[in-house]
Amino acid sequence: MVSSTPPAEVDITVDLVHALLAEQHPDLADRRLKVVANGWDNVIVRIGEDLVARLPRRELAADLILHEQRWLPRLAAGLPVPVPAPVRKGRPGHGYPWFWSICPWFEGEVAADVPLADPVREADRLGAFVHAFHRPAPPDAPSNPFRDIPVARLVPRTRGNLEQLGPGHESVAALIDRLAAVPAWDRPPVWVHGDLHAANVLVADGRICAVLDFGDLTAGDPAVDLAVAWMLFDADDRRRFRIAAGGGAPVDDATWDRARLWGLHLGLIFLLHSEDSEQFSRLGARLFRAVTSEDAG
Structure with a gap:
């Protein structure tokens, strides 16, 4: 079903992502942040020119992020087309309750x-x-x-x-x-x-x-x-x-x-x-x- 997007269970803002980065990945905290997608399961926030944060917006999607973090980096090896395998992991904080990922940004x-x-x-x-x-x-x-x-x-x-x-x-x-x-x-x-x-x-x-x-x-x-x-x-x-x-x-x-x-x-x-x-x-x-x-x- 791809009709009405389910409501977000957490309000994910640029300010929240900045706070999470400042606490957990401070070397990225000064980068420009921009929400680029607010999808069915995740909010995608661009971090500078080459990275994105991928944050679950509802509890049902939280385990899916963990699957990606565990398996996708090893599956990415040898694939003839790039995939956004997580390069860093984020944890709950500042009122945000779930794990989240930082992945490469692909232009297109x-x-x-x-x-x-x-x-x-x-x-x-x-x-x-x-x-x-x-x-x-x-x-x-x-x-x-x-x-x-x-x-x-x-x-x-x-x-x-x-x-x-x-x-x-x-x-x-x-x-x-x-x-x-x-x-x-x-x-x-x-x-x-x-x-x-x-x-x-x-x-x-x-x-x-x-x-x-x-x-x-x-x-x-x-x-x-x-x-x-x-x-x-x-x-x-x-x-x-x-x-x-x-x-x-x-x-x-x-x-x-x-x-x-x-x-x-x-x-x-x-x-x-x-x-x-x-x-x-x-x-x-x-x-x-x-x-x-x-x-x-």
Whole structure:
């Protein structure tokens, strides 16, 4: 759900961040601070030119920061696209109750808003990133009840959202039924970004320069991350992405079909439940068209 952003449980201001920095990272306290995002889970405050503070704005997001702090620095090694792995940690203080992170700042715009200069090249690069990220996950990897589940379990909700579009979508309903019958992931769990969509892919000068927001980091079926292919690429470039994501051989048919079902599920959510986000509404419309087109496979 990406409609009305939940209310913040703590008022995160520039003054609060300055006080936290002065106490915990005094070498950064004199830098210029600016709130650059106030999102679903976190407030992002830019620190000078090259860093940002990432602070949970509600209790449900507090554990997600801890997951990023523990796992992302080690996962970042060897990835072909940069990620904002925390470089410093913050602790509660000055009335702020949770741990928080300081991460690198990447200059650019999200891929949901700007075109890729060379989609063929970027399909190869993002596919290589996904392949490198989807490495085996340890038993103590974080769990995410919304992402490390069989996508077929979401089919009733997907069908319900499709019904909200009104009549005339019988072929899409049949597609949902076909994709839902695909075998589930039956191999050991791999690391999964969990929220890899076009608004979490950063672009500078037409080139993907970073993958953002690992708050939904989990382990399980890689299909959920592969749905990004229908958000960013046309049919020919998706085929390149599929090969790169498979490490040189195409991702197997069952996993690719589950990824398409994730795309359908997410596309309908973005399309129908983004009343306060033109960006996600537009992303949902594009995604829904892509996953339901005749050459979507």
